[in-house]
Amino acid sequence: MRQPRTRHTTRRFRRRAAAAAVALAAVLGAGGWAADAQQPVTGPPPGSAAWVADTTPGLRPPDPGTASPAEVAAFFAGLPPARQDALAVRHPLVVGNLDGAPVRLRYRANALALAGERGRELARAADPALTPQDRTAARERAERYRTLLDGGRQILAFDPRGRGQVAEVHGDLATARRTAVVVPGSDIDLGSFDRPADPYGTPDGMARALYEATGRQTAVIAWAGYTTPLGLGPDAATETLARAGAQRLARLLDGLAVSTAPTAPATVFCHSYGSVVCGLAAPGPQQASGVVVLGSPGMGVGSAAELDPRVPVWATARNGSDWIGNVPNVSVLGLGHGADPTGPGFGARPLPATGSHGHTGYFAPGTASLAAFAAVAQGLAADR
Structure with missing residues (x-):
């Protein structure tokens, strides 16, 4: 059988x-x-370690790798707008990608993150130590970031990885x-x-x-x-x-x-x-x-x-x-x-x-x- x-x-x-x-x-x-x-x-956005270590608002920031969107929302609800904005300025890549964060704050954070990444790519495009191919690629990325910054676009998430x-x-x-x-x-x-x-x-x-x-x-x-x-x-x-x-x-x-x-x-x-x-x-x-x-x-x-x-x-x-x-x-x-x-x-x-x-x-x-x-x-x- x-x-x-x-x-x-x-x-x-x-x-x-x-x-x-x-x-x-x-x-x-x-x-x-x-x-x-x-x-x-996968995993939390770039800059998450610095974000978690930043206790200047007087509250412990939620860990992007473990906190739920509801916990993120509760954290920001306990902060006045000025402190929210300050966090977006210091940690734009984190705030811009935190599901549960206020939408208008994410727009602001991602605009800052895009501008920062564009500046870095423009610097790479002018770096004589890089190959011509690498400088060209940097110029193309900088231009891509510029288009996302134009016209008041509402960018809810941005991750350059x-x-x-x-x-x-x-x-x-x-x-x-x-x-x-x-x-x-x-x-x-x-x-x-x-x-x-x-x-x-x-x-x-x-x-x-x-x-x-x-x-x-x-x-x-x-x-x-x-x-x-x-x-x-x-x-x-x-x-x-x-x-x-x-x-x-x-x-x-x-x-x-x-x-x-x-x-x-x-x-x-x-x-x-x-x-x-x-x-x-x-x-x-x-x-x-x-x-x-x-x-x-x-x-x-x-x-x-x-x-x-x-x-x-x-x-x-x-x-x-x-x-x-x-x-x-x-x-x-x-x-x-x-x-x-x-x-x-x-x-x-x-x-x-x-x-x-x-x-x-x-x-x-x-x-x-x-x-x-x-x-x-x-x-x-x-x-x-």
């Missing part, structure tokens, strides 16, 4: 391995091999009745957060389009706050980066819950690999009013029933020119992201995609998908 069972187990393993190989081959064939695995940026992370707010988080968060997929970082070419394939372009589509009634956060895969290689086919991103997304949502006052928690819009981040974050009703996935390879779960049942999940129909449809919906041996959220057995509420084109066209003005997104963000979408 033992020998047949062994052969059966071997055949099953081979089938699973073959399915995993097909999934990986499809991902790699769609966009090419990503040469270097990405290391996720790694490929860089950033979050920007469109609208007024202090007065908006509802909020939304856009979670992007692969190839997004500080440098590709916004761009003239393919604007609706960037988190900033998506957020701007959604903000306008709601009649500027919903405040929308473009969140490039995790390390995304580069290209369509092994990082994109596995959950390692998504798991790290899910922790950061959950903390962002917790921070919004204690530092803003909308009538409902944020609606989270998850594009492509961002769908995996959202699925693994599995936000609860205190964090999110709903989750919308689009261009999704899967959410890292077998069905919507594996997520919090109190938070509705919407899945946008996949348009015919979206290459993500060529990626098999499997999850075996650590490869693939599971069931197709648009499938009838997944349990998500359907949204249309008429008029959209390609993998990055779902937020384009005039599409049925953008109109549906605006309705969901405003709490006007039908239950089914």
Whole structure:
């Protein structure tokens, strides 16, 4: 009896391995091999040690590595505005990235942090000891920081580590009745957060389009706050980066819950690999009013029933020119992201995609998908 069972187990393993190989081959064939695995940026922001040691306000500052957003909010609530501002000046990279800190204080801190990083990069660009390539790279980073400082942009987060992370707010988080968060997929970082070419394939372009589509009634956060895969290689086919991103997304949502006052928690819009981040974050009703996935390879779960049942999940129909449809919906041996959220057995509420084109066209003005997104963000979408 033992020998047949062994052969059966071997055949099953081979089938699973073959399915995993097909999934990986499809991902790699769609966009090419990503040469270097990405290391996720985790842990507290730069300067946290100096922040924790700063007791000049008369209170012990919350440890960015362990304090909850609620504890951060309580700390700042005990300080007068002048002391809050002084902390932002002394520790801009920390205050600007502290979920739970007052929003207006984070804007100020990130403006200071961007200006400081720009000054450092300009100095590097003029340093004759550096190679021409390094000086050119420094000039490019300085210019990137300048664009984020222009025009009174509301930068909610800025972290120069790694490929860089950033979050920007469109609208007024202090007065908006509802909020939304856009979670992007692969190839997004500080440098590709916004761009003239393919604007609706960037988190900033998506957020701007959604903000306008709601009649500027919903405040929308473009969140490039995790390390995304580069290209369509092994990082994109596995959950390692998504798991790290899910922790950061959950903390962002917790921070919004204690530092803003909308009538409902944020609606989270998850594009492509961002769908995996959202699925693994599995936000609860205190964090999110709903989750919308689009261009999704899967959410890292077998069905919507594996997520919090109190938070509705919407899945946008996949348009015919979206290459993500060529990626098999499997999850075996650590490869693939599971069931197709648009499938009838997944349990998500359907949204249309008429008029959209390609993998990055779902937020384009005039599409049925953008109109549906605006309705969901405003709490006007039908239950089914």
